[in-house]
Amino acid sequence: MDTVRTPKEQQLIISASPHIRSDESTGRIMWTVSAALLPATIMAAYYFGPYAIFLIALTVVSAVGFEYLYQRGMNKEVTVTDGSAVLTGLLLGLNLPPTVPFYIPLVGSAVAVVLTKQLFGGLGFNVFNPALIGRAFLLISFPKLMTIYAEPTAQFVSMDAKTAATPLGILKLDGIGKLMEVYGDQMTMYSQLLIGNCAGSIGETSAIAILIGGLFLMFRGYISWHIPVSFLGSAAVLAWIFGGKGFFTGDPILHLLSGGLMLGAFFMATDYVTSPSVKKGQLVFGVGCGFLTMLIRLKGGYPEGVMFAILIMNCFTPIIDRSFKSEVFGAVKVKKEAAKQ
Amino acid sequence: MDFGKLFELVVSSSLVNNYVFTMFLGLCIFFGVTKKMETSIGMSITFTTVMMISAALSWIVYKFIMVPLNIEFLLIIVFIGIVAGLVQGSDTVMRKLAPDLYNKLGIYLALISTNCIILAVPLQSVGNKYNFIETIAFAFGSGLGFSLAMIIMASIREKLELADVPVPFRGLPMAFVITGLIALAFTGFSGLITL
Numbered sequence: 417m418d419t420v421r422t423p424k425e426q427q428l429i430i431s432a433s434p435h436i437r438s439d440e441s442t443g444r445i446m447w448t449v450s451a452a453l454l455p456a457t458i459m460a461a462y463y464f465g466p467y468a469i470f471l472i473a474l475t476v477v478s479a480v481g482f483e484y485l486y487q488r489g490m491n492k493e494v495t496v497t498d499g500s501a502v503l504t505g506l507l508l509g510l511n512l513p514p515t516v517p518f519y520i521p522l523v524g525s526a527v528a529v530v531l532t533k534q535l536f537g538g539l540g541f542n543v544f545n546p547a548l549i550g551r552a553f554l555l556i557s558f559p560k561l562m563t564i565y566a567e568p569t570a571q572f573v574s575m576d577a578k579t580a581a582t583p584l585g586i587l588k589l590d591g592i593g594k595l596m597e598v599y600g601d602q603m604t605m606y607s608q609l610l611i612g613n614c615a616g617s618i619g620e621t622s623a624i625a626i627l628i629g630g631l632f633l634m635f636r637g638y639i640s641w642h643i644p645v646s647f648l649g650s651a652a653v654l655a656w657i658f659g660g661k662g663f664f665t666g667d668p669i670l671h672l673l674s675g676g677l678m679l680g681a682f683f684m685a686t687d688y689v690t691s692p693s694v695k696k697g698q699l700v701f702g703v704g705c706g707f708l709t710m711l712i713r714l715k716g717g718y719p720e721g722v723m724f725a726i727l728i729m730n731c732f733t734p735i736i737d738r739s740f741k742s743e744v745f746g747a748v749k750v751k752k753e754a755a756k757q
Numbered sequence: 758m759d760f761g762k763l764f765e766l767v768v769s770s771s772l773v774n775n776y777v778f779t780m781f782l783g784l785c786i787f788f789g790v791t792k793k794m795e796t797s798i799g800m801s802i803t804f805t806t807v808m809m810i811s812a813a814l815s816w817i818v819y820k821f822i823m824v825p826l827n828i829e830f831l832l833i834i835v836f837i838g839i840v841a842g843l844v845q846g847s848d849t850v851m852r853k854l855a856p857d858l859y860n861k862l863g864i865y866l867a868l869i870s871t872n873c874i875i876l877a878v879p880l881q882s883v884g885n886k887y888n889f890i891e892t893i894a895f896a897f898g899s900g901l902g903f904s905l906a907m908i909i910m911a912s913i914r915e916k917l918e919l920a921d922v923p924v925p926f927r928g929l930p931m932a933f934v935i936t937g938l939i940a941l942a943f944t945g946f947s948g949l950i951t952l
Contacts (some may be wrong), residue, residue, distance in 0.1 A: 552942065711949070727941070727945065735909065735912045
């Protein structure tokens, strides 16, 4: 039988000098990003109680478990300690509604880790963001369970949560007037959305907690400003122009603070593997995400479009990377006619 | 002329109701040519052109020959004939008149004659009672959507060339998995335009 050569077998790394030692590694980055999600997780625990924490723990443990089982089963090197499965599980957990039954996280992390990441050849080769594919799969498969959102209770003991519509859900069905009725005045609405006292997925409601984590990552240099700024900026501009009854009457702050926009812009769209690696390409990617998010929010069938926007732009990442290829240093430009002969 | 409706028709047929990702039609060509970016671009150009010409021709034949003669029940046979004849004819003409172009795009022509999207577009445009301009817009949008699908797919498959995909999944099985995941992403467009 033929043996199939895989890139894994050719692990002789040769590079030109200078050789700079650095203690950065995949594991270090993954664990830091997970740590940056801690504020959002704490806010989730405060507002949605112990069951939400149980769900997050379940997604993390099952994601790591599936990765371990797959890698053992396929006789591959077990790499669960690099933290990428932990991060995938954590992001998936933060994207679930707070009242889903326990089997939802299990299905989600199986799809995320095995189907989206390991089948494509493991970390570094996946085309789509695993956590988002996991959530999209769940939303299509269990549309009812995945759209029941609970009211935040801020009581650590209450288990019988009341269901409530998300701000974007209200905006889609009843319009801005109804939303004002719920929150009273505009400033109250902004502040409640900022600290996260609104219905939504477990970890996406508190804009300020996500912002702290995101700015920490940016400060440490793990993510560049290109994707988050272009994503949030284009979404805000489009919300301002097209969000209201007439042109230029929309409410960009409401759209920025609600739904999964912050979590998506700082933690999902900036995934190294599934976003373009060239800076110009990252700007295109971010603007595309912002445009598609607002397109789906304002015109589409779903109240929230961040997840689909990022997934659709993930499809385009290889094309964006090709079209912004940087010039090879010292290469001589050859005319097309000459190259043909 | 209502340009808004035409624009909606193009967006709807290329993104919201993309033939590959929502109806899973035309998969034989889709999987066949997307191994390389070069072939998918060649196929995109040829496919969109043939699609528009054949849809226009089918509409004219339907409106001015079949409806007056009351032979609408022969719809499928006649449309298959039109597509096959058109493809064969342009194959011959191109080979004699433009051999350069034929060498680049001619190989895709034979594949197109048996494609299901090329038959689905005239059938749907007759079914939805589109007028001539709308039919052309619909055919253009469908061709654009198919081209988009092929180019996305080719770029992803070229990227995965070096990936450590499990042996049973190499090649076609993985292409099916990728198509499924792209289709999952494209569900985000659903409900965008209801014609």
